[in-house]
Amino acid sequence: MCGICCVVSLSVQHTAEDFFKKDLLCNLSRRGPNRSQQLTRTVSDLSYQCLFSGHVLHLRGSMTPQPVTDINNNVFLWNGEVFSGIHVEAVENDTQVIFHHLSSCSSESDILSLFSSVRGPWSFIYYLASTHSLWFGRDYFGRRSLLWQFNNELDKAFCLSSVSALSESDNQWQEVPASGIYKIDLKACAISKSLVLTLYPWKYRFKENEIEETFFNGLDQISKDLPACVSLRMNDSKLSLITPVVPLNRTVSENSVDSHCTNITNGIVTxxxxxxxxxxxxxxxxxxxxxxxxxxxxxxxxxxxxxxxxxxxxxxxxxxxxxxxxxxxxxxxxxxxxxxxxxxxxxxxxxxxxxxxxxxxxxxxxxxxxxxxxxxxxxxxxxxxxxxxxxxxxxxxxxxxxxxxxxxxxxxxxxxxxxxxxxxxxxxxxxxxxxxxxxxxxxxxxxxxxxxxxxxxxxxxxxxxxxxxxxxxxxxxxxxxxxxxxxxxxxxxxxxxxxxxxxxxxxxxxxxxxxxxxxxxxxxxxxxxxxxxxxxxxxxxxxxxxxxxxxxxxxxxxxxxxxxxxxxxxxxxxxxxxxxxxxxxxxxxxxxxxxxxxxxxxxxxxxxxxxxxxxxxxxxxxxxxxxxxx
Structure with a gap:
């Protein structure tokens, strides 16, 4: 398990470090006491900067400091466990395994397929340098915490973190809804000076190659809780993650209740x-x-x-x-x-x-x-x-x-x-x-x-x-x-x-x-x-x-x-x-x-x-x- 955090500044007046508070760093390090490190990605011509902070609790495989990077300047923060779905050897570290798979993804659908396959709790943050995009999300049940905080429109900054710190400003922390995976196009946001979140929702697969067609109806609820300076939209390709569990059986029979236990007296159970x-x-x-x-x-x-x-x-x-x-x-x-x-x-x-x-x-x-x-x-x-x-x-x-x-x-x-x-x-x-x-x-x-x-x-x-x-x-x-x-x-x-x-x-x-x-x-x-x-x-x-x-x-x-x-x-x-x-x-x-x-x-x-x-x-x-x- 880890404490993960990413601070993004879209403002030329402020760096990402300006928004990364000391008490937030302290709270993150308590989650990951075995290793902590940070790195920054600055894209000067687009006027955005990302600070990534990773804090590792070492539980499995070799010690893997976070954030992890590859030769393409991609950055990955992972707070999760792969229990099945993706093969991880007993001596391997799942952060390395997932990042290796991510580095091999050539499309959005590949990324969604990967996270649809993982069985276990997770939250993650992934910076894909080639498209200037930031991907993040939580597993289907939300077993790992991930919060977001959006600064006011003038500051043009936001933060993703496993845990919060008490804020002196009006910018409130909220839990990232476990409704799917989110993507932010940092290049587009830097140019338009507006923050747009794109959602790839969870959907059920009812039969082989047959995915639920019902429109995701939680978009309005998520948008309602966002500040005015942030908008949320469904992805244009109508791509989705496949839920890792089968739908709830809602069958009800008239004779469903058939008690085999008829000798309980006075409510005393043995x-x-x-x-x-x-x-x-x-x-x-x-x-x-x-x-x-x-x-x-x-x-x-x-x-x-x-x-x-x-x-x-x-x-x-x-x-x-x-x-x-x-x-x-x-x-x-x-x-x-x-x-x-x-x-x-x-x-x-x-x-x-x-x-x-x-x-x-x-x-x-x-x-x-x-x-x-x-x-x-x-x-x-x-x-x-x-x-x-x-x-x-x-x-x-x-x-x-x-x-x-x-x-x-x-x-x-x-x-x-x-x-x-x-x-x-x-x-x-x-x-x-x-x-x-x-x-x-x-x-x-x-x-x-x-x-x-x-x-x-x-x-x-x-x-x-x-x-x-x-x-x-x-x-x-x-x-x-x-x-x-x-x-x-x-x-x-x-x-x-x-x-x-x-x-x-x-x-x-x-x-x-x-x-x-x-x-x-x-x-x-x-x-x-x-x-x-x-x-x-x-x-x-x-x-x-x-x-x-x-x-x-x-x-x-x-x-x-x-x-x-x-x-x-x-x-x-x-x-x-x-x-x-x-x-x-x-x-x-x-x-x-x-x-x-x-x-x-x-x-x-x-x-x-x-x-x-x-x-x-x-x-x-x-x-x-x-x-x-x-």
Whole structure:
């Protein structure tokens, strides 16, 4: 993973360096701590200048400083991973491989064909010197952040960057929409003194050589958010990228809901309730298909890393242990449990896996609120007792629901593979530290998103992925900092398998057809709602976020199924949502976690209750806004 940036000046009065601020350089270098360098391309007769800044997190193959160049003066910045689609040897660096392919492209359609073939997360910036054009974009899901900022009409400058910096001017940063790839003809812009973006959108291929003819209808929405000095148009040749996943199956049968689970009483769900589904051969076949594609997706994301075989030792731990290279954002819920269990198949057996579990200090409460929270925690503990999985419970101000389920999940994983070192990292955050780090680091990473939900999730993910906490070593809690550069996260599971409470509301109101529409919308907006933010947050620690549930093969498999095969919302919470995923977990030998109801990170970690209980998730977050203004 990398921090990439390009600043373009179309003004004779200003150089590109004039717009490249020191704090932006600092934020980029945190993403790529292993190597940083810059270069400038100046075209005097056309009065434009480009500054390229690359910051590398070394994960694969030989160290490749960015930006990379060739003999034709082309320049390439790459923040991505090629997991399939384009062949990359285990010892190769994918930046070099993609740039080699790009240098061989002889037309626009060749460039689009190349990026249509890549399977994996990416954002890129490519300067093609022969045509004075700048190409850039994000992958279909927007798993890598890329922002743009346009200066006012007099300055004639713009910037593309993985991450922003707080701006004193009125020029706002925005996420580059993951609607396709963009091109700017710098020669034409320099001559006309106007900035025009050309879009090459994503389109589905329904049959061999048959591409969707429907006109891309997002042009107006993208244009609406651009400043007046910038215009956006579709490319004249009507060229497009081919989406890397199959379209969503919107088939709805009258008899789609066919519950194999009729013995649930009083809404109490047990592991045994899953047996009936697995007795059905068709359902079992689907479950094993899901396990296979998800296992392969995780394999791609945990192998071929540059692995340091050293040990962590010294003052921190009383007993030296090997370094972990892979961590999981871990709540003990179904998504993170399944990721951890499948990662165990592919990570070398002698290598630890870090389970990052974050908790925010429970503030003092009045008597009524305190009783309510105690009942909730007690209910959470009772869930595991009934399933013969009693969690270790330490009564403390950090004993939040996700800590309880996380400890219980650890026990399940230790049962599945007792020889693996599972580092359960207890990350505890006080209100004072939350406020301090929000102001110092987190606010500009969440930006340009600005809601209460963005603040809560952004802060929780930042502290979790930092990995500073405690692990149990020889029976005692010892300070520990995760060394893992790869962080696996379960995002994408709820969006595809109807995991959120709003999906139940939608199903009750509009049935399966309405639920289908909701799930289609969820995946369509995941780039702007979640992924850019989470990439910026996790990348700030010099670590890379990886999203196995958004692997192209996983999404294509789930998209191919009718919604009734993925979830059954006629069943209670804890079984009906993400039903197919729960059955997969059961097949892998997981127990209590297979029937845990969905609990959002902001509630499970207790950050949502830490500062203002009266806020709505969609409200503008005053804490983020006040920091941005200061």
């Amino acid at each position: 592991v045994e309730d899953l047996h009936g589904f697995l007795a059905d051969e068709h359902k079992k076949k689907l479950v094993h298909h899901l396990i296979d594609v998800l296992s392969e997706a995780i394999k791609r994301r945990v192998l071929y890393l540059v692995r340091d075989t050293g040990q962590l030792s010294g003052k921190i731990l009383s007993k030296p242990i090997r370094k972990a290279h892979v961590a999981v954002l871990f709540s003990g819920g179904i998504d993170s449990m399944l990721i951890a269990a499948l990662a165990d198949r592919h990570i070398p057996s002698e290598e630890p896996i870090d389970l990052l579990n974050v908790a925010f200090m429970i503030k003092e409460q009045n008597k009524q609120t305190k009783q309510k929270k105690q009942l909730e925690l007690h209910s959470c503990e009772e869930c595991f007792k009934k399933l013969d999985t009693t969690p270790v419970v330490n009564v403390s101000c950090f004993n939040v629901p996700d800590r309880i389920t996380g400890r219980a999940g650890l026990k399940e994983l230790e049962t599945i593979n007792p020889s693996r070192t599972w580092n359960f990292v207890e990350i505890n955050v006080t209100l004072e530290e939350l406020k301090r780090m929000r102001q110092q680091r987190i606010s500009h990473l969440v930006y340009p998103l600005d809601t209460v939900l963005d603040d809560s999730i952004g802060c929780a993910v930042w502290f979790a992925s930092r990995g500073e906490g405690f692990i149990t070593n020889q029976g005692d809690l010892k300070p520990y900092t995760s060394s893992a550069k790869v962080v696996l996260t379960g995002i994408g599971a709820d969006e595809q398998l109807a995991g959120y409470s709003r999906h139940r509301v939608c199903f009750k109101k509009y049935g399966l057809a309405g639920l289908n529409e909701e799930l289609g919308m969820e995946l369509g907006r995941i780039s702007s709602r979640n992924l850019g933010r989470d990439d910026r947050i996790i990348g700030d620690h010099g670590k890379e976020a990886r999203f196995p549930f958004l692997d192209e093969d996983v999404v294509s498999f789930l998209n191919s199924l009718p919604v009734s095969e993925k979830a059954d919302l006629t069943l209670p919470r804890g079984i009906g949502e993400k039903l197919l995923l729960r059955l997969a977990a059961k097949e892998l030998g997981l127990t209590a976690s297979t029937v845990l109801p969905k609990r959002a990170m902001q509630f499970g970690s207790r950050i949502a209750k830490m500062e203002n209980n009266n806020e709505k998730a969609t409200d503008k977050c005053s804490r983020l806004q006040s920091v941005s203004v200061d």
